[in-house]
Amino acid sequence: MIALALTFAFASIALAVLLNLYRLLRGPTRCDRILALDTMVINAIALIVLFGIYETSTTYFEAALLLAMVGFVGTVAYCKFLLRGDIVE
DSSP states (O other), X not given: OHHHHHXXXXXXXXXXXXXXXXXHHHOSSHHHHHHHXXXXXXXXXXXXXXXXXXXXXXXXXXXXXXXXXXXXXXXXXXXHHHXXXXXXX
């Protein structure tokens, strides 16, 4: 039963990544593209966690945590650059 749930989850998140990629490439505004990139990071974290469940290893959870921190900092930096035109004040 868990294998079926994992397969469905992998397929759903892969579809979400493809839709985010479409919005990232065709987004009408820069804010839409930043939001799509942030959502892609969240979906990548979900894929890593699902792969960790599939492999029954805790190493992937630590990688997901690191990616979450880098994704947050990246999103904040992009937003700050859009608002002020500079990242470091």
